[in-house]
Amino acid sequence: MKIIVDADACPKKVLNICQKTAVENDIEFWTVASFNHHIESPHHIMVGNNSQEADIRIANLCSGGDIVVTQDWGLAAVVLGRGAAALSPWGKIFRAETIDFLLEEREVKAKLRRAGGRTKGPGKRTKEDDKRFARSLQKLIEELSG
Template sequence: MADGLKIAIWVDADACPAPVRDTLFRAAGRTGLALTLVANRLLRVPPSPHIRAVQVAQGFDAADRYIEQAVSAGDLVVTGDIPLAAAVLARGAHALEPRGEWFSPDNIHERLQMRALMNELRDSGVVSGGPAAFSNADIRSFAAALDGFLARRPAR
């Protein structure tokens, strides 16, 4: 936040569900805030002076690295990636999962540990599969969390 008041929203868009992107597009149009989707593939975004898509090079965590370098304190990052969430929290930004749950300094260490444990269990074959399918309840939870955040902060 260069001037201490204005925010931007950054989206780790490679795995971001379409309903979440649509919710963010509407929010950017309604509030005039800067919305940037970052992915290693070409993304279509609606024509708007407030919305842009950035295509980064192919490669492991290229979008994450771009967001980490670009984010400012007070900005919002939408991501399901726990290490990225930890990095942006360390920079004073906010991190929100597409399912509407907040990452915070109070829960990020536990979430990183749980991620490591689940990776270990998957690698050993004890656990298979991933998270439950994205649902309408997830969309509502995300929209409510985003609206609450926006109601408390001015737009860039």
Template sequence: MKILVDADACPVVAIVERVAKEKNIRVILVCDNAHVLRSEYSEVVIVDRGADAADFKLFSLSEKGDVIVTQDYGVAVMALGKGVRAIHQSGKWYTNENIDTMLMERHIAKSERRKSGKSHLKGPKKRTEEDDVKFEESFRRMLETR
């Protein structure tokens, strides 16, 4: 098992690396060349900028039994189809049981924003220490579950 991280602007890289190091699990951080990323622990894979280039590289490096950390639902869908477990930076697990609902909720929210003319959101709320604790607890459970 290895852990692959969709590392473009991912706020939980340090948590993933710390937990992985404790458990002696290999980590691969994938990002595009618009980001500067270095790691003392993880392998860093940098791809050229392009629509979904990092996502496709992440998927191509994954194997059944691996774990992917991503906020991208599309990556999660591909991962699940390959037998790869996936977790959102919030700590929510993507599963075959919940992915359809998550995709539908995202579609409905996007449609509502478009209808209201509010296509640009303020962005995500500021990440808290509680968010990090929640992610770490969920991530540890995922790694312990086969």
């Protein structure tokens, strides 16, 4: 089992929680980010700045039983298809049963933005968000170890 973080847009608190949880559970911790980000990690993969380059590397790195932390719903769908678990930095566990709905929602929002509309982004991160994320991460570890 590995915890793999899509570190391009991941909050520092989430990176810290992942690293701490990985150490506590004796799990490998990996980060993947473009060269534009300075990431401290025992296993860090630096990729170029091209669109989707980090996502492709993560998809190729993960396998069944791994946990991928990403806010990219498309990447979440790919890693679920590879048998890995997917978790958002906000603590939402992506499930195979619901990912199709999320991808449809993403497409609807993209169409709205292309037409000049606006969509609401995430709010300011709170301590409760960090606690929720840590609980969800531990829950996935227990599910996959089980």
